[in-house]
Amino acid sequence: MNRLREWLEICKRTHQSSDQSLEVVVDLASLRVIDTVTSCVREVDMPFRYACLSYVWGKGSQIQYTNSTRNKLEMPQGLQNVDLPQTIADAIKVTKEAGLRYLWVDALCILQDEPEDKAKIISKMGLIYGSATMTIVASTNIDPHDGLPGMGTANRPVAQNAVKVQGITLAIGLHDPRQSIYDIESSVWNSRAWTFQERALSKRSVYFTRSQMIFECAHGALMLEEIVPATDPAFQHSTLEDHRVQPDLLALVWCHTSLRRFKNKGFTIRDADQVMMMSEDLDLDNMNPEERAKRAPVFNITVDAALNFMNTLGDTNGSTPWDLFRRAVCDYTKRKLSWESDAVMAFSGVEHIIQRGTNTKFWYGQPSFAFEQALLWQAGEPLQLRLKNGKAIFPSWSWAAWQGHVFYRGRGWKNSVVWDPVSVVRWYVKEKPQWVIDRFIEEGNKTEDEVEEYRKKVGEATVLLRELDARSLHHLDAVGKDGWVMEQDAQHNRHIYTHNTYKGVKFTYPVSLLGQSIEDRPDSNGILFFDAHVVPIISCDMQQASFKMKIEDRFFQLGVNDESRSANGRAPWQRIVYHQGYRAGYLSLNTSSLPAEDDGYEYHLAAISRGSLSWVPPPPPGWDLYWSTGPCDVQKFLFEEEWHTGLGNVEVPNETVEPATDSMVEASMRKHNENGDPHWDISRFGGITVWDVYEVLLLKTQNEVSWRIGAGKVNLRAFVAAHPKEMMVQLA
Numbered sequence: 001m002n003r004l005r006e007w008l009e010i011c012k013r014t015h016q017s018s019d020q021s022l023e024v025v026v027d028l029a030s031l032r033v034i035d036t037v038t039s040c041v042r043e044v045d046m047p048f049r050y051a052c053l054s055y056v057w058g059k060g061s062q063i064q065y066t067n068s069t070r071n072k073l074e075m076p077q078g079l080q081n082v083d084l085p086q087t088i089a090d091a092i093k094v095t096k097e098a099g100l101r102y103l104w105v106d107a108l109c110i111l112q113d114e115p116e117d118k119a120k121i122i123s124k125m126g127l128i129y130g131s132a133t134m135t136i137v138a139s140t141n142i143d144p145h146d147g148l149p150g151m152g153t154a155n156r157p158v159a160q161n162a163v164k165v166q167g168i169t170l171a172i173g174l175h176d177p178r179q180s181i182y183d184i185e186s187s188v189w190n191s192r193a194w195t196f197q198e199r200a201l202s203k204r205s206v207y208f209t210r211s212q213m214i215f216e217c218a219h220g221a222l223m224l225e226e227i228v229p230a231t232d233p234a235f236q237h238s239t240l241e242d243h244r245v246q247p248d249l250l251a252l253v254w255c256h257t258s259l260r261r262f263k264n265k266g267f268t269i270r271d272a273d274q275v276m277m278m279s280e281d282l283d284l285d286n287m288n289p290e291e292r293a294k295r296a297p298v299f300n301i302t303v304d305a306a307l308n309f310m311n312t313l314g315d316t317n318g319s320t321p322w323d324l325f326r327r328a329v330c331d332y333t334k335r336k337l338s339w340e341s342d343a344v345m346a347f348s349g350v351e352h353i354i355q356r357g358t359n360t361k362f363w364y365g366q367p368s369f370a371f372e373q374a375l376l377w378q379a380g381e382p383l384q385l386r387l388k389n390g391k392a393i394f395p396s397w398s399w400a401a402w403q404g405h406v407f408y409r410g411r412g413w414k415n416s417v418v419w420d421p422v423s424v425v426r427w428y429v430k431e432k433p434q435w436v437i438d439r440f441i442e443e444g445n446k447t448e449d450e451v452e453e454y455r456k457k458v459g460e461a462t463v464l465l466r467e468l469d470a471r472s473l474h475h476l477d478a479v480g481k482d483g484w485v486m487e488q489d490a491q492h493n494r495h496i497y498t499h500n501t502y503k504g505v506k507f508t509y510p511v512s513l514l515g516q517s518i519e520d521r522p523d524s525n526g527i528l529f530f531d532a533h534v535v536p537i538i539s540c541d542m543q544q545a546s547f548k549m550k551i552e553d554r555f556f557q558l559g560v561n562d563e564s565r566s567a568n569g570r571a572p573w574q575r576i577v578y579h580q581g582y583r584a585g586y587l588s589l590n591t592s593s594l595p596a597e598d599d600g601y602e603y604h605l606a607a608i609s610r611g612s613l614s615w616v617p618p619p620p621p622g623w624d625l626y627w628s629t630g631p632c633d634v635q636k637f638l639f640e641e642e643w644h645t646g647l648g649n650v651e652v653p654n655e656t657v658e659p660a661t662d663s664m665v666e667a668s669m670r671k672h673n674e675n676g677d678p679h680w681d682i683s684r685f686g687g688i689t690v691w692d693v694y695e696v697l698l699l700k701t702q703n704e705v706s707w708r709i710g711a712g713k714v715n716l717r718a719f720v721a722a723h724p725k726e727m728m729v730q731l732a
Contacts, residue, residue, distance in 0.1 A: 001097035004206060007215040007223050008098065008134065011204060028124060032109045033102040036092050040078040041065060041108055050102035052132040053091045054198040054205075056189050057107070057338070058143035066113045073108065085144035090151040091136045094206070100133060107144075122345055126352030129201035137199075137207045142188045148208040158211035160226060174211050174226055183209035193335040193342065197349035200310060200328075257677065257688060259616055264296035299616065320496070320506050322370050324354045326408035329365075329377065329399055333406045340386040341393050343400040356505050359512040363522050364398035369511040371521065372423040372609050373408070376695050376711045378588040378676065380405035382573050395526035396707040397731050402590060409676050412614030415493045417626060420508055421611030421695050422635040424642040426531040427473060428465040430523045433458045435466070465529055468519060474635050475510040484510045486630045493617055495630050509631050528731040533642070533724035534604040537698070539594045540578070547581025547659045554723045556584065556605060556714070560594065568673045577605070577678075577714055579722055581659040584685065585678040585714030587698055595700065605696040605714060606729060610638050612690045613677055621690065638691060650720045657683040678713040685717045692716045699729065706731050
């Protein structure tokens with residue numbers, strides 16, 4: 001334990017303290033904890049120093065703090081008279097030996113049979129773990145009775161081999177610090193949903209593994225309990241690069257859609273002296289640098305370490321709230337829950353991190369600041385609807401409704417040039433009858449009979465809706481008026497917004513300021529109401545379907561038996577979208593099941609947002625236009641075009657070409673590596689431009705109520721060619 005006290009002192013001395021610790025003082029007047037001196041559970045006034053325990057509950061029984069055990073556990077020495085699980089007993093010992101008096105353990109510090117107390121404390125989980133001096137992690141446990149290896153009855157099965165040679169101690173390292181720690185990352189503890197937020201929220205964590213004690217803090221330091229430890233906690237090892245991925249990466253870049261415009265191009269890899277060129281017979285050596293860069297650009301490929309939610313928590317320079325959210329969902333949905341109804345509750349502490357002090361609401365795990373983007377998650381595997389007593393626990397539009405891994409597609413390359421997609425739906429919220437009647441009266445010149453007749457009609461209405469103001473909802477008047485400043489993130493080639501109210505936080509789009517109201521989009525039953533342009537879609541056997549060159553059909557085809565259209569393996573839940581036999585887009589279904597014919601449901605693709613495919617720089621419109629046109633400008637222009645000026649200027653598809661088939665074109669032109677991009681028949685729908693992609697939801701509808709069963713992207717011209725109709729969507 002001397003080593004642990006040393007680590008805590010080093011962290012305190014060499015790292016800046018987190019201001020998170022101040023928040024709990026304001027938010028909680030007191031906290032229920034275990035007092036290791038009096039050996040009981042008691043309420044302690046804030047602030048004070050304490051430890052938290054993160055462990056796996058498992059299925060074994062354990063003593064809990066309930067109305068029936070409360071008096072016994074609150075009596076001095078009360079914990080001495082109950083059978084404590086070994087892990088909790090060991091954690092009490094660690095707390096005392098680390099120089100702390102108090103320990104917070106969920107089983108003993110939350111009134112387990114009191115829903116109000118439970119809800120109150122769980123909502124503060126971010127503050128409780130974030131304000132703790134340290135978190136004790138039982139990373140080897142599958143049950144609370146397993147104990148902490150090396151602390152009590154639990155032994156360490158792996159030992160470090162060491163030998164002395166001429167007075168010098170030589171030891172085999174237990175862990176390669178350039179890689180993730182296998183004992184932690186592969187543990188049952190790390191697979192659980194609740195422990196995800198506990199790990200993310202903790203400022204300092206001490207892990208008890210099969211071989212050693214490991215200390216990690218939010219400032220990036222990692223300290224190991226080895227015979228020959230690193231003496232400088234600030235020491236950073238060089239990145240471990242996997243050179244095996246480079247040939248695959250070269251092939252991927254070489255064939256990337258956005259590079260087709262360069263007939264001559266070269267590639268170089270970090271630390272490599274040679275440049276691989278693909279070019280016509282050009283005399284590159286005798287060209288001046290400017291002409292060479294234009295006619296045969298060289299692209300520098302670097303492989304950075306993979307980013308996830310945990311390793312970007314301290315990245316205040318590059319990570320926006322949206323970045324944190326999408327990474328959190330990707331990592332969190334890989335984890336398991338004992339109770340599926342906990343899916344949203346176990347994410348609430350992570351929401352606290354994502355908010356970063358901003359005025360944001362979360363609805364079933366989805367943030368208000370990027371709500372349309374958040375609806376467009378994709379399945380990483382076949383998903384299963386979370387049910388309780390045969391009914392869905394959460395709305396189908398939330399990732400939390402589905403059991404299994406989901407993710408959000410990023411911008412492509414780290415420095416891709418692309419405007420983020422913008423909303424093209426009109427939002428509505430439910431209103432009370434009196435509000436509707438008052439608005440009618442405010443129009444003026446209404447007789448009593450007219451008002452009474454209108455009141456009667458309102459009373460007969462099934463649903464009363466009010467449209468949300470798009471300009472206010474999308475902050476179209478914010479830039480230059482509300483203090484928002486647009487900046488250039490040259491490293492990532494993206495537009496960034498900042499505001500003095502949220503110092504140190506960068507945004508991909510303006511958000512609500514403190515004090516501004518955020519109306520709840522879902523109603524009390526979790527139903528969303530919005531107007532969208534939709535196109536019907538049917539499952540279609542592409543081996544038997546005939547194609548039509550003249551545009552006639554007002555529906556899309558969801559491809560079946562079309563595996564030969566993809567260059568790589570395509571999972572059963574990943575499907576190609578066609579219009580009259582021409583490839584038009586790509587869908588990721590929630591499950592492997594396809595929409596069935598005559599099953600009583602209607603199926604539509606609903607346009608939620610509009611954007612572009614990512615480009616390798618430079619941008620086709622030129623840098624000046626790209627940087628001067630901000631996301632708010634794009635939102636305003638495309639929303640106006642969607643609902644007011646119309647899409648009459650969209651280029652009509654070419655009706656003279658046949659769909660791409662095996663016998664007509666070369667494989668390199670026919671097949672695509674499926675990566676989630678739509679890919680479309682260029683001869684039919686034209687080449688890649690800007691804002692030529694709709695991001696869509698696949699909806700199944702019955703009795704005017706819809707459910708989300710997939711998401712994807714479709715070419716704009718193909719969507720317009722199918723003659724979309726306006727639909728009031730009630731998304732449950």
